[in-house]
Amino acid sequence: MTRSMNLKQQEAEDLICDGATTFHGYYENTPQGHGRFYAVVRTEHSNDMDPTRSQHHFTTSMSATVPGVPDPLQPWVALEKPSLVSCFGDVPGSMTLSYWLSIFGGNHPVVEYKSNVYTRKVGLRWLLERARSLDFGLETDLDCLYSTLYEKLIYNPEKQTSSHYAIEQQIEDLVSALTSNDWIDFSLTKNQVLASFFRSEDFCTRHRFFHQLVLSIELYLRLESKQYKNAKIHLLRQLLPKVAWDLGLAKHWLENMAIGRTESSAGLVTFGFLLRSKRRQVEALRDFAWTLKWPNMGEVEYILEEKDGQETAIEYRSADAMTWFSGVVLPGYSMPWLIMNTLIDCDRSASDSLQRLCQDRRNSGFQYRANTYWSWECIVGKVLGAARGVNQVAGWIGPCIYTPELDRIQYVQIRQRTSPRPRLHLKDVISMAQRSDPLGTPSDNYPVDEYQLILPDTEEVVDTVRMEKLSFTPWGVPACSKSPIIYNAAVTFAYDGLSWDIRLIYDVSFISATPCRSGPHVLFYDYEYQAIKIDALLELEGWGPSTSTRATETSFSSSEHSSFGCCQGAYLRTKEEQEDQEDKVLAVEAFGVPDNEVCARAWCAHFGLSAITANIHKTCMACAIREAYAARVNVLILSEGKKDEEVEQVDRRPYRR
16 A cells, blocks of 8 residues: 555545544433433444443442333433443543533423322321332232322322223322422432431421332332333333432332331330341442542441441441441432541541531542542542542542641632633534544545554653642632631642642543554544643643633742743743644643653643543554544543552451441
C-alpha cells in the first residue's frame, strides 16, 4: 500500500476501523415530556455495548431497574437519573462517556401527581400485621384478596358500576392511589434514609411509611402474579417515577427485611425488625473500609464483631446505620453517604468528631488522621484520584494526601464553580457518531495520505513535578453558627525550583477513555490536536476561548511561590490563538510519576476545562482524540495508568459472629 492510494468504503472500514472505538449518542423522549441523553461505545467488528466497564461490585448496588422489567441493567432503564450503572470510569475521579452525556439531559422533571383513588384510614397495628402476612405472598382466594384491598386499604372508585375483581383493575387502582402527593417521594435523596421513617419517634411518620409500604407491596405482588405476566411490561415502562420508586422499595423490603411479632401473657403485642441481610451488609462495609485503607480498622473490626455486650448494636447507632445494615438501601445518590456515615458510626474516634455527612453537600470531604477522603462529586477528589495509592469505591475517593491546614479530624466543604464551557445540546448528541467517525468525512473514496499514525512520546518523560501539599483557605462568612465554613482548595506542585499553587476553581469532569483493540490506529487529518509535555502545560494560560477567570484572582502570592499563570515565562495567548484552539484537542503527555496526571487535572480544574483521561496501554492516542471530539472537550490527558504494585495488599479478617 502506498500513500497515494484511494480506498473504497469496505476497504477503509477493514483497514482503518478494525478495533477502533466508535461513539454513538442517543436521545430518549420520556412520557413525562423531557429528554435524556445516552452514549453507547462500540468496537468495530464486535457487538460489545459496554457502558459499565470494570466497575466495582458496589456500583451495581447503586443502580437498579424498575422491578419487573426484564431488560438488563442499562442507563435507560435504571430508576435513578442520571444512571449510576454507567457512571464511574476505570480511574478514580473519572466517569464514563455515557454518564458525561446524561448529566446534560433532563433528569429531574417536575411532575404533578393526581389521584382519583382514595385510601382508607387504618391502624398501624393492622398495617404491621398485613406487612408480615405479605411476606408469604398474596392470598389465593380472590374474594379474600378483594375484601382486603377494598375494605381495608382503598376505596373502589367505581363501586356502583364495577366490582374490580380483576387483577388488572386492582393494579390500576393501586397505581392511582400511590400517585397521591400525600405519600413520601422516595426518588428524592433526602427521603432515602428509610430508617428515619420506619424507626421514627413520630407516630404519624411511622404510620404513613407503613401505609405506603403495604400499598407498594400489594402492587408489587400483583404485578409479579401469573395472571398479569403478559401485560405488566407495558405498564412498568409507563409508570410515573414516584410509583416506580415505590415498587423498588417493596422489592428491597421483601428481600431484606421481616417483621417479627411477640405477644406477652398480658396480651401486649410487640413488633420488631429482622435484618435478613445484615451479615452481607457487614461484609460489604468491611470491604469498603479496607479498600479506602481506613486508618482505624482495628476499632471498626472490633465494633463489627459485636462481642462487647456494653456496646450499642451496630444497627441501632443511627438511622443511616439501621438503613445500611437492614439492606433496604434504595439505589441512587444517597448510597455513598449511607455507607460512609455507617462506617463513621462504627469508629468511635471518628463519630465523636465528625458531623453527620450531608448528602445535599456533595462538594465535600473530610480529613481523618493522616488521610483525606472526598466525595466523587467534589473537585478535590476528582483531581487527587490520579495520585499514587488512591482508590475509589461506592462514590468515595481516598486515601488522599493529608493537609496540616485542617484539624486532625475535620469535615470540609469546597467552593467549586460551574464550568464556563458550553453545555451539550441535542444536536451535539445526535451528531456524535459523525463528529468522531474513524474514517472522517463520509466519501466514496478515502485517500491513504489523509490518515496518519500518531504515537505519544514516551521516551522523554518529565519526571520532576511533585505534589507538595493540599491547601485550604476559608471563603466568605457562614450564614449562621451551624453552617459549615466553605473553603477554596488548591494543590501546590514543586517544579523547576518553584512552588506552583494551582487553585481548584471549577467543577470539571474527567472522562475515562474507552479501551480500543488492535491499536494503535490512524487518525484522520481533520482531527486537530497539539501534544504538550506536563512542564510546558504549567506555563500555558488556558486553552480555547478565554474564561472570565483572571490569574491575579486565582493564584496565591508569596515570595516563595510562583503566581500560577503570571510567572515569568508564562505564555499568554492571543485572541487569534484562542479561536484556533476552540476546535483543537490539547493532548497532555502526563507520563511518568502519578503526580504528573494530578497536575494536569488540577490545571484543568483551574481553567474550567473537562478532559478525557486515557491509559495508553488500553487506548491508542487516535481513539482517545476522537473520544474528545465525541464528548466536545478540548483536553486529553495521556498516562500509563496506575501500576499494580501501588495497590496495598492486606489481610482481611473474616467476619465471625
